[in-house]
Amino acid sequence: MKRFRRHGQESQRERIKQELYGFNKTVEHGFPHQPSALGFSPSLQLLAIGTRSGAIKLYGGPGVEFMGLHDENAAVTQVHFLPHQVELVTLLDDNSLHMWTLRAHHGVSELLEIGRFTLTGPPGAPPSVTCVTAVLAHSSGDLLLLGTEGGHVFVVKVPGFRELEERNISLEKVTNSVPEEYGGRRILEHVESLQENPVNQRQVLIGYGRGLMVIWDLDSQSAIKHIPATQQLESVWWTEDGGHVLSSHSDGSYCRWKVAGDDPQSEQEKSEVPYGHFPCKAISKIIQLPTEQGPPFLFLSGGMPRASYGDRHCISVIHSKTHVALDFTSRIIDFFVIRDGPGEPSALVVLVEEELVVIDLQTEGWPVIQTPYLVPLHCSAITCSHHVSAIPLKLWERVLSAGALQNTHYSKKPWPMTGGQNLAPDPPQRDLLLTGHEDGTVRFWDASGVCLYPMYKLSTAGVFLTDSDPNDNLNQGTEGEWPPFRKVGCFDPYSDDPRLGIQKIHLCKYSGYLTVAGTAGQILVLELNDEAAEQTVEATVADLLQGQEGFRWKGHTRLEVREEPVTFPPGFQPFALVQCQPPAVVTALTLHSEWKLVTFGTSHGFGLYDYQQKNNVLVRCTLNPSDQLAMEGPLSRVKSIKKSLRQSFRRIRRSRVNDYRNVFLAEMELAPVQRKIEPRSPDDSFTGLVRTLYFADTFLSDSSHNTPSLWAGTNGGSVFAYQLRLPPVECRGEDPVTAHPAKEIQLMHRAPVVGILVLDGHGSPLPEPLEVAHDLARSPDMQGSHSLLVISEEQFKVFTLPKVSAKMKLKLTAIDGSRVRRVGVAWFGSNRTDDYGESGLTVLTNQGDLHVVSLPGVKLQVQYPCIRREDVSGIASCVFTKHGQGFYLISPSEFERFSLSARCVVEPRSLVEVPSQTPSATLPRALPDGASVERSSARRVMEHALLNDESEYLRNNQTTLTELNLNQLQHLCE
């Protein structure tokens, strides 16, 4: 009987778990890592980006996005939409072609791969014969023309990929139909470009690498015209009236050829080297578009003088007398132009390696249009992130208006990409994601929905004197400069001073107070002000060593503070500054806006700062006398980490060069990796590093009076509790705040304390400061006894309060071998009924697994694998929301959003319908084929990918030492 009942309870618990928890990776925010191809469908108004890792991403109007992944781990080199259809074709660098479609399913479109194909040549032919170099999706919608390395053009029927052998355009057929001086003697080389005649879809232009171009009639199966260019061909454009062909060449020249008329040989009308005289680089792509009245727009990519500007990444836009060389921040992958219906070019869309830039061509001065998605999160490297759920409308609007003032240089035009319908329900609340960056900025993102939209940017660099010259950026754009450069894009990975880097952020959403802390031990307290203000920020020094002797700080110096008043624009303005001494990176930071206190910690100790009276209430040193490493500062420490990482990467890379698997196995047998079984000793380094700080109003000393308290947890498994005495409100400005040591706990397992939490009489976590005052949370239960939850890397341990004695625990490492890397408190609502929910801990382990741990019982509820365990920076970057979602970096520029909650899921839901067939042949242009620019360098860059990963890895390790599994690093060093 008893057993039956227990079984019943268990199955009921299982059912509740299913209603509460569910794991989904929902959407990727940010800019794709290493994009390699761009496509655009004018009829669908969708843009497609392929990446070097084989991902394909489609974007339409804001919120409309799709993602697919090729099974092959090969780079996408070309993307072509089939005109007027919802299909697209991708070419990978393993020479395979893939057909994708957007299929509607339950009213929502899905991106599906529906076919794959690899050209098979005649038996015995060399592989170059079938290596695809150019693709033309014919406007009939059912033909694909594939130009190859060997110079042949294969005709394939789609969507089924059926080869139409009889219609192939072989090299022989072409050489037979052009005069001998072009065909016979010379090798034509590969097919560089395939273009369709905009006014006659039965004619295609085949451009060969050596320069010769041939106009081929698909019906008569013969060449009707040839264009005798002699320079190495880079790209071809057929003007919209069908009368001219533009060709661009590797010497930086472009030519215009007249193709109207009956003469089988076209005349060259014009040849020009736009940045002339000295040798120029190739013009890799050329587009010319007419305007209704007046001269056409001409777009040229590249062509810069080789010696002086060979390293610039430029697209020149020439319209009438206006000539601008848009100077991009990274390598140009491809570009296209959006037109208003059949008419004027309206926007230039450029995909460069690190961002997507859209230029408004209809507004004077060609301003940039702010992108609603694909935003480069990494314009300066991300060093930390902080999520705040359910922002009050008032704060939201003030942040938005502060942000609007920063974006006046952007175009007012709406986002030109409008494809698809966004069917996702409106987000239930306003969520903010704050990212801290290496250059000392904090960016505010609207993270409520599918689009991570930039709201506001805060810069902290103005408070300090740095080496950078503010006039640096003003030197460009002088009158009469040639070429007429104009910088566009915001990607700027170079930091003026690494000490400015933001390490910790805490925002109080009710009061609008914000505190940020950085690499050189600086802690700024800021408040939101709708007006610009001039003020001097006074610094308070917190000497964390407290007279400890025998320590010498070998790291960087403190930041120098500007002594004169600084004008701060509307938005968050700093009014208080604490500088830690030694100026080590701040490892923990918490703000209590009701008490007007900020607490901060470094590897040396922690402090409590009263930002109303602007003084330190408490400074506590946590250093262990044997903890020498903490004094060396980040530099010497990082060097050794760097070195060992570099060595291990070298090992990995070496093994990848050869046959990966064999070498790996052989290595394992020859020199196995060993791990020493050595319990943690109190002499471990960095035991004094403060990992977590927490404010709580709880029963610290006796069970009848609750008092404010401060809790700190260290790397060495110590917990310090202080009782705080706050003066009554009327004398808060004068009477001092005091802090008295109340408790110290040393966990015997000595694992780093990563989280501290007080649970109220009902076992619920205490609410945030001001949450109750704003009627947004139930007041905590102060009748029942409170308990203290200490989360170490290895255990979750609940203690009673006020007398601390262990109540229960969960020993994660002992049973599972994993360690807690990230932990958050979340509310999980049931997806079946609105009135049931539970609090729980969201946990990410060093194995990359996500767990939910129940409160207050600390029992494991669910476990989901989420991140590869090797992805140290991904794991370190994870941030949880209060509603069971989370974000982590999958590359320096992309956040993956995931959900652990069954109720709270933010994912794209959009519908794309088959466009109605428009008979007009002039509207759609065959897709630009600029992806060929990418192809040649793809392989080389794959090698660099590893190097880049390594540097990212290193940077992350440097800046987030606190998050590191120090043990793992020691293993690496061994």
Add this chain to the structure above:
Amino acid sequence: TRPAQHKSGLLYSPECNRVSYKFSPVKSLFWSGEKGFHLLFLLSCVSEEVDYSSYGTHSLTRKKKAVVALRNDVNRKRPHIRIGMPQDFRPVSSIIDVDILPESHRRVRLYRHGSDKPLGFYIRDGTSVRVTPHGLEKVPGIFISRMVPGGLAESTGLLAVNDEVLEVNGIEVTGKTLDQVTDMMIANSHNLIVTVKPVNQRNNVVRASRISGSSGQSSDSSGSTGYPSLSTTAMATGADELESDEESDIVIESTPPPAPVEHPSPPTRPLSPSLNGLSHHGTLRESNDSLHKILSTMRTDPRHSLALPRGGVEEDGTVITL
């Protein structure tokens, strides 16, 4: 008087624990001996002790039989040794659960008895051959790769290089990475129980009932728990067992405002984790040392010293949930 709860495991049951606990440190001199031998030797000491002190008589007579069955050289090599006083005894590492494990496996409990001695071994990845329904199969496994000379593992003689690690404190390591297994062992290091498949199968403990039948080449090879796992047996043996598994955290409470005290007054209860939950007599001095050590790591700044009233330093850890 005492229920014979213990299994035939040599030093397994709570009673046995008590017994094994009483061994004088002097005897560690003999521990580095040949594997298998020293255990028997310890038991023989137990029986000697029984003879003199009549402690735990009931269970030990039973065990003595097993001892005789195990190895014959017990009687041959028995040096004359003086048995120390009970308060000088301490726990030793041991083979446990012999009755429930396949003969080819060995479950070893490593006791650090509060010493600073490292556990003293290394583990590595490797491959192991298993018998499965589909025939022989190569599967990844974790192996002991090295012993630290003079370390605890070596001095027990119970583990050897190339032994395959199957479980850590009752949890199978199959499917876990080397780092995970390392972390599990370290997290359990105060009371580490590893189940291994010794590379040398000749020294296996042979059960009396099967003495004629089986040799060192065991029938088991699946590595999965066809036998009761450790956790269930541990639960079955009662709270005493669990308590000794527990290490206690140190809590210092003070009532603000603090009254600065130059030196913490001596605590009234022993703190050494290995002594937790056990008898208090005779161990005060040693535990004081360890307390001072811990305290010295905790407070580096005398100005922030906490008041440490008599009895203010406490241990806890009587309630455990696994």
